[in-house]
Every structure is written in C-alpha cells, then in structure tokens.
Amino acid sequence: MPSGKISLADRWIMKFASINWRGLSAVIGFFLVWQLAVIFEFAGFQEIPSPWQVINTFFSDFLFSDKYWVSWFISFKRVLVGFLLAQIMGVPLGLFLGTSPTFYRLVFPVFEMLRPIPPLAWVPLSILFWPTNEGSIIFITFIGAFFIITINIFDGVRSIKKEHVWLARSLGAGNFRIFHKIMLPAVIPAIAVGMTLGIAVTWNVVIAAEMIASDSGLGRLTWEGYVSSTPPVVIVGMISIGFAGYLSTVIVDIFERRMMPWKYKK
Amino acid sequence: MAIQNPTKSNFRTEFDVNKLLLTLAGICGFIFLWHASVKWLPVDAFNRLPDPIEVVIEWVSTDPDYGISIFTEDYYIHIFYSTYRALVSFFLAVILGVPLGIFMGWKGSVYDYANSLLGLLRPVPPLAWVPIAILMFPGVEPAVVFVTFLVAFFATTMNTLVGVRSIPDDYYRAASCLGASSIDVLRDVVIPGAMPSIFTGLQIAMGAAWFSLVAGEMIAAQYGLGFVIWEAYNLIQYPTIVIGMATLGLVGYLSSALVRLLGNKLMAWHEQRLGLHT
Amino acid sequence: MSTSKMKVEGPLTGKVSIRNVTKVYDPDGANVVALEQFSMEVPAGDFIAIVGPSGCGKSTLLNILAGFDTLSQGEVYLDEEPLALVNKPALPGPSRVVVFQQGALFPWKTVLENVTYGLLKQRVMGKSDAEAKAMDLLARSGNLEKIGGLYPNQLSSGMQRRVEILRALINDPKILLLDEPFRAMDTVNKNTMHQHLLKIYQDNPKTIMFITHDLEEALFLADRVIVMTTRPGTLKLDIKVNLPRPRRREMMASKEYLNLRQQTISAVREEAKKAFERGERELA
Numbered sequence: 129m130p131s132g133k134i135s136l137a138d139r140w141i142m143k144f145a146s147i148n149w150r151g152l153s154a155v156i157g158f159f160l161v162w163q164l165a166v167i168f169e170f171a172g173f174q175e176i177p178s179p180w181q182v183i184n185t186f187f188s189d190f191l192f193s194d195k196y197w198v199s200w201f202i203s204f205k206r207v208l209v210g211f212l213l214a215q216i217m218g219v220p221l222g223l224f225l226g227t228s229p230t231f232y233r234l235v236f237p238v239f240e241m242l243r244p245i246p247p248l249a250w251v252p253l254s255i256l257f258w259p260t261n262e263g264s265i266i267f268i269t270f271i272g273a274f275f276i277i278t279i280n281i282f283d284g285v286r287s288i289k290k291e292h293v294w295l296a297r298s299l300g301a302g303n304f305r306i307f308h309k310i311m312l313p314a315v316i317p318a319i320a321v322g323m324t325l326g327i328a329v330t331w332n333v334v335i336a337a338e339m340i341a342s343d344s345g346l347g348r349l350t351w352e353g354y355v356s357s358t359p360p361v362v363i364v365g366m367i368s369i370g371f372a373g374y375l376s377t378v379i380v381d382i383f384e385r386r387m388m389p390w391k392y393k394k
Numbered sequence: 395m396a397i398q399n400p401t402k403s404n405f406r407t408e409f410d411v412n413k414l415l416l417t418l419a420g421i422c423g424f425i426f427l428w429h430a431s432v433k434w435l436p437v438d439a440f441n442r443l444p445d446p447i448e449v450v451i452e453w454v455s456t457d458p459d460y461g462i463s464i465f466t467e468d469y470y471i472h473i474f475y476s477t478y479r480a481l482v483s484f485f486l487a488v489i490l491g492v493p494l495g496i497f498m499g500w501k502g503s504v505y506d507y508a509n510s511l512l513g514l515l516r517p518v519p520p521l522a523w524v525p526i527a528i529l530m531f532p533g534v535e536p537a538v539v540f541v542t543f544l545v546a547f548f549a550t551t552m553n554t555l556v557g558v559r560s561i562p563d564d565y566y567r568a569a570s571c572l573g574a575s576s577i578d579v580l581r582d583v584v585i586p587g588a589m590p591s592i593f594t595g596l597q598i599a600m601g602a603a604w605f606s607l608v609a610g611e612m613i614a615a616q617y618g619l620g621f622v623i624w625e626a627y628n629l630i631q632y633p634t635i636v637i638g639m640a641t642l643g644l645v646g647y648l649s650s651a652l653v654r655l656l657g658n659k660l661m662a663w664h665e666q667r668l669g670l671h672t
Numbered sequence: 673m674s675t676s677k678m679k680v681e682g683p684l685t686g687k688v689s690i691r692n693v694t695k696v697y698d699p700d701g702a703n704v705v706a707l708e709q710f711s712m713e714v715p716a717g718d719f720i721a722i723v724g725p726s727g728c729g730k731s732t733l734l735n736i737l738a739g740f741d742t743l744s745q746g747e748v749y750l751d752e753e754p755l756a757l758v759n760k761p762a763l764p765g766p767s768r769v770v771v772f773q774q775g776a777l778f779p780w781k782t783v784l785e786n787v788t789y790g791l792l793k794q795r796v797m798g799k800s801d802a803e804a805k806a807m808d809l810l811a812r813s814g815n816l817e818k819i820g821g822l823y824p825n826q827l828s829s830g831m832q833r834r835v836e837i838l839r840a841l842i843n844d845p846k847i848l849l850l851d852e853p854f855r856a857m858d859t860v861n862k863n864t865m866h867q868h869l870l871k872i873y874q875d876n877p878k879t880i881m882f883i884t885h886d887l888e889e890a891l892f893l894a895d896r897v898i899v900m901t902t903r904p905g906t907l908k909l910d911i912k913v914n915l916p917r918p919r920r921r922e923m924m925a926s927k928e929y930l931n932l933r934q935q936t937i938s939a940v941r942e943e944a945k946k947a948f949e950r951g952e953r954e955l956a
Binding site: 154234244246249252362366373374 | 413443511626647
C-alpha cells in the first residue's frame with residue numbers, strides 16, 4: 129500500500145505542523161504590537177508601559193515583596209469565603225425552590241426582584257451594614273455567586289424526570305430516599321455549572337469591590353498603581369488577577385471531575 | 395396526525411387565587427421583615443439601613459429630600475446615561491462578537507488565531523481593566539464604555555462559538571448534498587443553527603454589561619445609576635442608594651427581557667421545541 | 673392514484689460500480705482498515721440493503737459515495753463516469769442524497785422550506801414552482817401537504833423521517849442513500865415507515881442503498897442484501913431476494929423468505945460474534 133505509508137521525515141514535519149502556529153503567532157504578534165505601540169507612542173499608549181517594563185517591574189518590585197503575596201492571599205481568601213457561603217446557602221435554597229411549590233411561590237418572586245440588581249450595587253449598603261470592611265467585601269462576593277448558584281440548582285431540580293420520582297415512589301421510597309437517591313445525583317451537574325459560573329463572578333466582584341472599597345487585595349494593588357501613577361503596577365496587577373482567576377478555574381475543574389467521574393471517563 | 399401540542403409546565407402557568415396570594419404574602423413578608431428589622435430590631439447594623447417606607451416616600455416625592463425621585467429630571471438623566479452606555483457597549487459587543495464567534499466556529503484558521511488571543515485576555519476580569527482603560531482612553535466616558543463592552547464581547551463571542559460548534563455535522567452534510575454552496579451553508583445552517591446559543595449569549599452579555607457598568611460608574615463616572623448609588627453613600631443620602639439599586643434592577647431586567655423577547659420572535663422554531671420539552 | 677403515472681420513462685440511471693475500494697483511517701497511527709478491497713455492482717434502479725455489525729464499514733462506504741469521505745484505494749463509478757477516485761474524491765451533491773440516521777431536517781425551516789431547499793439551492797426552478805412541486809409530492813405521500821407550514825419539531829419522528837426522505841427525493845437523485853433511517857423507531861412505527869418507503873420506491877424506482885443492521889428489514893425491503901464482514905469490511909454474502917413486489921408483511925411467513933433469512937442470519941451472527949470478541953479484546 130504505497131499511498132497508506134508515510135516516511136519518517138514526513139511524520140516529523142506533521143508533528144511540527146501540528147503545533148498551533150497560528151495561535152502562537154497571534155500571541156507573539158499581540159506582544160509585538162503592544163511593544164511597538166508603546167515605542168512609537170500610538171494614540172492611547174502614551175502612558176502605557178511596554179511588556180518589557182512590566183516584566184522588569186514584576187521581578188524587581190513584586191516577586192520578592194511580601195506585600196504582593198499577601199495581596200494574593202487576601203483576595204483568594206475573600207473569593208473562597210464568599211464562594212463557599214454562596215454554595216452553602218444557594219444549594220439548599222435552590223433545592224427547596226425546586227421541590228416545594230408553596231415555598232417557590234412564597235419566595236421566588238422576592239428572589240427574582242433582587243436578582244437583577246448588579247452585585248456591585250450592593251456595595252454601599254454592604255458597607256453600611258457590616259461593621260468591618262472584610263465583612264462587606266465578602267458579602268458582596270457572596271451576593272455575586274449566590275443568585276447564579278441558586279438559579280442553577282433550581283433549574284437542575286426542575287429538570288428531573290417525573291418518571292424517576294414516580295418509579296421510586298412506586299418502589300416504596302420515602303421523601304428522604306427520593307431526595308437522597310434521585311434529587312442529589314441529578315443536581316450534581318447543576319452544582320458543577322453553578323461552581324464554574326460562580327467562581328468567575330466572584331473574582332470579578334472581589335476585584336471591583338476591592339477597587340471601590342478596600343485597602344488590600346489584588347484589586348486594590350491594581351487601583352493603587354493607577355492612583356500613584358505607576359502604570360507598570362497596574363498591568364502587573366491585571367496579570368496577577370488574570371492568573372489567580374485562571375488558577376481558581378483549574379481548581380474548580382478538578383473538583384468537578386471528582387464530582388462527576390462518569391462525565392470525564394471514556 | 396401525530397402533531398403534538400406544546401404542553402406547558404404546570405409549575406407556573408395555571409392561574410389560581412391561592413397561588414397569587416402566596417406570592418403576595420411573600421413580597422409583603424419581605425417588605426415587613428425589612429421594615430421591622432430596620433425599625434424595631436435592636437441591632438445597630440440593621441438600624442443603619444434605610445427602611446422601605448422611607449425609600450418609597452422619597453422615590454415618589456415631588457420634592458425629594460435628596461434630589462432624586464420619579465419627579466425629578468436628574469433621575470431620568472442618570473437612567474439615560476446608564477442605559478445609553480449599556481446599550482452602546484452591548485451593540486458594539488454584538489456587532490463584533492457575533493461575527494467573530496461565527497467565523498471562529500466556521501473556519502478553523504480564524505479559531506486558531508482568535509482563540510489563543512481570547513484565552514490570553516479572558517481570564518482578566520473586566521473590572522481589572524478599569525485603570526488601564528482610563529489611562530488609554532481620553533476621558534472617563536469611553537473608558538467605562540470600553541470596560542462594559544469587553545465583558546459583553548467575551549460573553550457574545552464565546553456563546554456564538556459554542557452555538558456554531560453545537561450544530562450537528564449532519565446538517566452541514568445534508569445542506570451540501572442538496573447542493574448548497576459555502577455561503578448557503580453559512581446563511582442556512584451556521585447562523586440559524588447557532589441562533590439559540592447566540593441569544594443565550596446576548597442575554598448573558600446584557601446582564602454582564604450592567605454588572606460592570608455599575609462598577610465602572612461607581613469608580614469613575616460623573617453620571618449614571620452606579621454613580622448615584624455611590625454618591626448617595628458618600629453624602630449619607632441612604633434612601634437614594636436603594637432607589638438607585640431598585641432602578642438598576644428594573645432597567646437591567648427590562649433590557650434582558652427585551653433581548654429574550656426578540657430571541658423568541660426570531661426563533662419560532664426553537665420555541666416550539668422548548669414547548670415540547672418542558 | 674395510479675402508480676404508473678410516476679414511472680420514469682427511458683433507461684434508468686443510477687448504476688453504481690464499486691471497485692476494490694479500500695479505506696484506511698489514520699494510516700501512520702492507529703491504522704484502522706475500515707474497508708478492504710470491497711467491490712460491488714449495483715444495477716440502475718436496484719434497492720440494495722447493506723447489513724453488517726457495527727463498525728463494519730457500512731457508513732464509511734456510504735460516506736465515500738456521498739462525498740463526505742475520501743478513499744485510500746480503488747474507484748467508484750456512477751453510470752460509467754468516475755465518481756470517486758483516490759486523488760479525486762467525490763464531492764457531495766444532489767445526485768446522491770443522504771437520509772441520515774439521526775435525522776437532519778433543518779429545525780429552523782418549515783417542512784415546505786426543507787423540502788424545497790435542494791431545488792432552490794440548485795436553482796433548477798423558481799420558488800413558486802418549487803413550492804408547487806413540493807406540495808404535490810407531499811400530497812401524494814399520504815396527505816402530508818397539511819404539515820407544510822409546521823416546523824420539524826412539531827412532527828412525530830416517523831413523520832420527520834418521511835419528510836426527510838421526500839426532501840431527498842424531490843431532487844431526483846440518481847442514488848438515494850439511507851443510513852439506518854429507522855433505527856430509533858419501535859416496531860409499529862418501523863412497519864409503517866417500511867410501507868411508505870416501499871410505496872415511494874414503487875412510484876419512483878431509483879437506486880437505493882439502505883444501510884441497516886436489522887436483517888428482517890433488509891430482506892423485506894430490498895432486491896439484494898449485502899452482508900459485510902466485520903472490520904476490515906469486505907463482502908461476505910450477496911443475496912438476491914426473489915420476493916415479488918409489491919411486498920407485503922405476509923410474505924415474511926413464506927418459505928422463500930424463511931430460507932433467505934436462514935442463509936443470512938448465520939452469516940451476520942458469525943460477523944457480529946467476531947466484532948464482539950474484538951471489542952472485548954480492545955477493551956481488555
């Protein structure tokens with residue numbers, strides 16, 4: 129079969145070609161354009177540091193600075209606490225809303241009234257209410273994830289097939305067993321979706337809340353870079369935040385794989 | 395003839411006085427709890443908050459104590475500014491995001507180029523762009539719009555891409571069997587097939603636009619509902635905070651509902667399917 | 673309605689010659705030989721059923737004919753013209769229309785828009801003519817003209833399949849390629865669909881290649897049943913079905929039919945067993 133076989137050299141070429149050169153060139157092009165835009169002072173780039181300056185700033189001022197790593201820790205802690213609180217309250221609420229029509233009619237309209245309010249609009253009330261800054265930022269973070277998580281669980285419960293519940297009932301399962309054996313497994317994917325969306329939102333909210341109303345964290349670090357007219361710091365902050373957000377997504381992903389092995393094993 | 399009628403979920407639609415009463419009880423209960431905790435609960439934290447009666451009186455007053463009510467011009471100017479910014483960002487995001495998402499799904503090379511760039515920029519939360527946007531753009535207005543645009547843009551692009559990806563291969567094959575050209579496939583398969591996802595994306599984009607618009611306005615603007623809320627806090631005009639929040643919720647909800655309505659209008663075929671499955 | 677009205681005058685087209693076709697997937701990696709030296713002659717207007725275990729290359733063969741896939745060796749001719757060669761694979765086109773396993777009516781187009789789609793895209797006629805032709809075809813296929821304005825999701829799955837077959841047929845393809853179109857149906861629905869398909873074939877005889885792994889279905893519908901071996905797919909058995917047309921359910925009790933069934937069933941079993949054992953090996 130002459131047409132079926134391919135020589136070793138060709139194979140090596142194919143391997144080489146399988147690298148995403150386009151993606152790589154796009155990324156390199158991005159940094160190149162950025163650097164050139166700074167050098168030639170394009171419109172809008174007069175105050176922007178070059179990638180090179182950013183890297184320099186990072187290594188000289190941040191990599192070994194305690195304050196920088198403390199900012200990481202603080203932001204991470206806020207995200208984690210807000211996120212967990214939202215899970216702890218959102219999951220049961222979603223379950224109740226989905227299972228009890230009475231509870232649904234009583235609570236859901238209020239829930240829907242509050243849901244469209246953007247989380248950051250809660251900042252002033254939150255500062256008023258909570259005695260500490262930390263409390264108010266965690267509360268806003270919680271608000272950001274809470275509605276999304278609850279709605280996802282609620283939809284998950286409602287998507288359970290009635291037949292499954294009937295079957296279980298006819299086999300003599302009580303309320304608790306139905307909840308345990310049918311509801312919970314069925315809402316795990318919904319919990320997973322809620323986690324993915326929730327973690328993204330919490331980072332968004334934490335960063336904004338820190339910029340508006342805090343004196344610590346990565347958001348604050350970025351904002352201070354702006355206030356003190358040190359643009360390289362702003363970009364170091366942005367990249368750190370992006371990296372932190374990415375890291376959280378990876379962690380959530382690992383959790384989801386654990387939660388739903390059937391979805392990821394072939 | 396086996397045409398199935400769309401069945402409706404009995405969870406929401408049947409009209410029943412008892413159910414309506416429950417809903418009313420829920421809302422009244424919420425307002426009562428709010429009022430009670432602010433006025434009578436001996437907890438400082440609650441007492442600092444504005445109570446609902448105060449808010450409503452201020453909101454509908456012809457001569458509001460803090461300058462913002464449904465009878466003042468300022469109120470509408472702020473609503474106008476916020477809506478204007480949200481809509482401009484949203485439309486920019488749609489105009490750029492939908493075609494980009496479609497081309498990414500349709501042509502592998504576009505995907506290769508664009509996806510790595512998006513992957514590079516997307517993890518940075520949009521609000522972290524605020525300071526750099528202020529540095530890059532002349533004036534605060536375009537900076538706020540840019541940040542708002544950015545979130546909406548990512549949501550639109552990614553959902554459009556997901557939509558194109560979710561179209562089964564057989565639709566492309568069927569079209570090519572029947573003699574469709576490449577452009578025909580784009581028009582008759584890719585775009586309508588991605589439409590449900592695109593509209594999901596637009597709804598998310600609308601929500602996300604309001605989300606970051608508020609933050610942008612709080613941080614850096616002179617007008618708009620986000621600004622109203624933050625200004626009211628700084629000037630200790632607490633009822634106005636709640637007026638701002640409620641208005642934001644209302645305007646945000648209306649704009650999402652509008653997107654949803656438009657989607658349902660454009661996708662009669664899709665609604666039928668939803669009807670069958672709920 | 674007289675069936676003679678639809679009979680095509682003149683010589684039939686749609687003669688297919690498949691000569692020594694080999695298809696290897698991923699030749700320098702997994703090297704999966706889906707088809708090996710597969711040859712078959714299909715006279716114009718024949719109804720051929722191809723059966724075999726899953727993964728035997730039935731779908732590969734169909735994809736090569738339809739123009740969705742290339743071939744590694746061999747050639748395919750359609751009416752003595754080369755259709756698919758090694759360095760010149762077939763392009764998808766209206767001479768060979770496929771009806772898909774999962775169904776591929778465009779859900780965003782109404783029944784009428786779906787059925788007229790091919791005619792309009794090939795620009796063989798204007799919109800009003802195409803619609804008239806489609807309505808006529810729908811009407812002749814069991815009063816389907818009433819559903820012209822509905823979306824596919826409003827139809828039962830059996831009705832969807834019928835519309836999809838009509839959407840293919842209206843283009844007057846030389847070959848109709850059916851890829852297990854009734855797979856997901858229950859027996860009652862399947863029987864109804866068989867009657868519809870047989871009537872369509874009788875009214876408008878053209879080459880049909882019908883892929884299935886339901887042997888009974890194959891024998892009941894086709895003029896010839898091809899049994900394929902498990903991977904690499906080759907021809908195992910080529911059986912002529914001498915049951916008269918029009919076919920009726922009662923024929924399935926005839927001695928002739930039972931004989932055929934006996935012949936084929938052991939061949940298919942053998943291959944299915946091989947495929948199963950290989951599956952076990954691959955999993956182990």
